[in-house]
Amino acid sequence: MKRGFLKTSKTQARPLGPVPAPQPDSKTWASISTFLSAKFKLVRTVFSRPEYETNDSTILAVPEGLKEKIRYQECDPHGGSTPDCMTFTTLPNGMEPGEPVTECFFFPGSKEVFMNLRGFPQPMVHPSTPAFRMAATPDKGTALFSTRKLKAGDHILTERPLFVGARGAPTEYHANLTREQNTQYALNTLEQHFEISFKRMSTESKEAFMALANSHKEDGSGPLVGVVRTNGLRLSGLRPGVKGDMGSYTAVCKDISRLNHSCSPNTSARFDMLSFSYQLFAVHDIAKGEELTYQYTPINCSAAERNKALVPYGFVCACTACTNAPTSDPRRAAIEAFRPVVTEWV
Numbered sequence: 001m002k003r004g005f006l007k008t009s010k011t012q013a014r015p016l017g018p019v020p021a022p023q024p025d026s027k028t029w030a031s032i033s034t035f036l037s038a039k040f041k042l043v044r045t046v047f048s049r050p051e052y053e054t055n056d057s058t059i060l061a062v063p064e065g066l067k068e069k070i071r072y073q074e075c076d077p078h079g080g081s082t083p084d085c086m087t088f089t090t091l092p093n094g095m096e097p098g099e100p101v102t103e104c105f106f107f108p109g110s111k112e113v114f115m116n117l118r119g120f121p122q123p124m125v126h127p128s129t130p131a132f133r134m135a136a137t138p139d140k141g142t143a144l145f146s147t148r149k150l151k152a153g154d155h156i157l158t159e160r161p162l163f164v165g166a167r168g169a170p171t172e173y174h175a176n177l178t179r180e181q182n183t184q185y186a187l188n189t190l191e192q193h194f195e196i197s198f199k200r201m202s203t204e205s206k207e208a209f210m211a212l213a214n215s216h217k218e219d220g221s222g223p224l225v226g227v228v229r230t231n232g233l234r235l236s237g238l239r240p241g242v243k244g245d246m247g248s249y250t251a252v253c254k255d256i257s258r259l260n261h262s263c264s265p266n267t268s269a270r271f272d273m274l275s276f277s278y279q280l281f282a283v284h285d286i287a288k289g290e291e292l293t294y295q296y297t298p299i300n301c302s303a304a305e306r307n308k309a310l311v312p313y314g315f316v317c318a319c320t321a322c323t324n325a326p327t328s329d330p331r332r333a334a335i336e337a338f339r340p341v342v343t344e345w346v
């Protein structure tokens with residue numbers, strides 16, 4: 001899966017994200033990446049890399065020693081978070097050794113969303129019989145395929161994310177730096193935060209995380225930020241009262257993040273709060289052996305708009321909807337126009 005993200009309101013860096021959401025928010029990142037690459041001589045980052053380094057990225061030089069007012073804490077799984085303090089924690093709490101858990105990098109208040117949830121945590125609910133396998137493809141990297149005939153609505157898989165984290169580093173804007181340096185500084189800071197979460201993962205989770213694709217190796221992203229930008233699904237609703245991009249997180253999964261894009265996807269995922277897990281469902285009938293696909297972008301916009309939003313993922317979609325745009329675009333526009341709009345008043 002190829003995705004992207006990141007944002008601080010002051011640097012204008014833009015979160016990438018998953019996918020069920022209707023905003024093509026990766027396009028700003030693409031332009032930033034292009035701008036950085038074209039305009040500036042990039043040098044390697046100044047902070048140390050963990051031993052698993054896989055990025056050959058070049059990174060814009062940023063002065064050392066910048067300080068932030070925002071505080072951070074590592075939090076026991078059973079403990080609450082401190083107000084005004086970013087939290088590194090593991091959820092769900094109370095799991096037996098060997099059970100899947102998620103490393104989380106949260107804004108204040110998000111952990112409490114789960115700790116205050118009656119009955120949390122519940123066990124994950126898996127399909128009655130296995131429904132997918134992972135396999136290499138000649139041209140699209142690793143992908144998921146159905147292992148049996150599926151009907152629309154069938155449950156394909158359940159998994160707990162490897163990582164759920166803030167989609168941008170909450171950094172100050174430093175007036176003595178250029179806008180591009182501020183953007184790079186935010187990337188560097190986010191990488192350092194992701195390193196803390198990564199070091200808390202089990203060996204198995206670390207290996208699964210670093211085995212995922214990284215399509216952001218040459219745009220200033222560190223290796224962990226690159227993997228998250230490439231594979232993260234937008235996860236909303238965990239920051240009460242915060243709307244928009246900064247109200248959502250990004251989640252990286254071992255399996256669901258392997259799904260390739262389609263403008264006519266055959267799966268959809270939902271996040272189950274009580275079990276802290278994603279559940280993937282078929283959205284129409286799927287033949288045995290068919291590739292399972294997912295939408296990286298809004299799909300009711302035009303083929304040109306979809307492919308513009310796919311630029312950061314490094315491929316051009318050649319599905320039938322994209323190759324038959326004169327037929328497909330009006331249909332999708334009609335569907336989009338029909339979609340009801342819900343206005344939130346409180």
Ligand SMILES: [Zn+2]
Binds near residue numbers: 317319322
């Ligand atoms: Zn397409």
